[in-house]
Amino acid sequence: MPVNILMTGATGFVGSALLRKICDVSNDNIIALSRRTIEDAPANVKVVISDDFSVPESDLPLLKDIDVVVHCGARAHQMHDDPNTCLEEYRRVNVFETMKLAKQAVDANVKRFIYISSIKVNGELTEKGREFSAEDTPEPVDPYGISKMEAERELQSLVAGTHMELVIIRPVLVYGPGVKANFLTLIRLINRRIPLPFARVRNKRSFIYLGNLVEFIKLCMVHPAAASNVFLISDGEDLSTPGLVSKISVALGRSTVLIPVPVRFMSFCAMVLGRSVITTRLFSSLQVDVSKNSRLLNWKPPYSVDQGIENTVKAFIENGRA
Template structure:
């Protein structure tokens, strides 16, 4: 049996559709009509979980649920709130899993554990010294470290997956907004941002990797980076969004220095860095260790993200 958290989210929905098995225990705050086995579970709860009886037949937990990263967090203490869910909530579940003799715990973390940018640097690897900068990344890093320690103490196998931006049909946030602007034919000023490189991962490739990690013997107690293994500049990303939506690429060439100047004047340097800078992942370790390669192309993921049910 497999236990899954975050099943109602963007990644979780695709995972459930791809698993194609009925022997799944859902752990969450709302019941899915397609699955009978369900246990109320709240990552933010301070109460005892008492899940041992429910988890005793579970072989693998796939933990996707999290307090997600947002650009402008209005919390008075963002780090404390991220820790409560992403660190303590994760560890509470993992401890119960270990008590129930769950064999493997797969934790979907974030590339933000490595850092925010690879501009002027080599791509991130699974062996880099972590350099999390924001509360979300810090909370994920702390969860990773405590999970690995718990694994050593209990013998439960820990698998950590760090994805970058995940996209696909139903994607929201900045990716969705950019796709929508391209669909509407707006002349976006990004044609000259062509020397940066960004790693992305389609939800379909990420789910395929998760499925491999369920049983692969080499996955135990290792950290894996996930990507499509095909990095894009901002200009290339906009061009591909136009292509898959059957639109002309109306991007105009505004020099990169203009963006950087605007970032300084408006105190938005971090936003401009994400737009013009690089964030690349080297997934050689993932591919070699698991004998895995992303089965879906970037264009495949962009096409599904551009479904008209998603972009309006």
């Protein structure tokens, strides 16, 4: 039986991949809330134009038939945001607009609300031998993570005592075809055979391939045990920065030279240049415990890390993004 889905962020990195996958493998009906039209939208996708993440008043009757809301939309984390001034803007989009949509869903008797949050709710890094878990006390550091935590808490308060089930998913860094930002920069550097100063880096980081994240969201849409739970999601195979470089190099057919530059020296230089955020991601560890996913949902990622990186690099080459 087809599922009736309302999705936000349908033109974004995660949302667009989820939309394509659902349309490819099912006859589910989708309402896509978007700030712009979606070209060549399949017949089972109805695009509703909205200036925010809520349903326009004239389209509210559409919510009455919705089974699940998948809220992928957000004000994404920006590397150069001023943390002293941007928190309110993150709150306006990630908290207030999210709650407006959630209240509409409760009023329309929507069965389930899936909120795509962020591992930044847990924090920025993990110490050696420790992994973040879904049961940890949140310790967000930056405005984006704070806004995501606040949205989670307000959603949990809203649905308490109502019929609507809430599922919260906190992905780690997502990579896949069309990836941007630091991951794309790293692929470009490796593709150009530029030596990289990572030989002495000894970290471990969790990643999630876009295809695995999409499949996990699809599972959470229908699995009874997902209700009222928070999930951290990764590929289940953590990599060091040199290990990630090695896998990307193999996928590109390149040989990358790693230079043994002291990590403390690079961190100091980055601090002087005001780029400490980048070194945190390259040199520190961030690992997550995903055992809850297999225990509750019998989840196993369908794609390996090698497959995910190969698909990402293949798309990079095909799109001529070198």
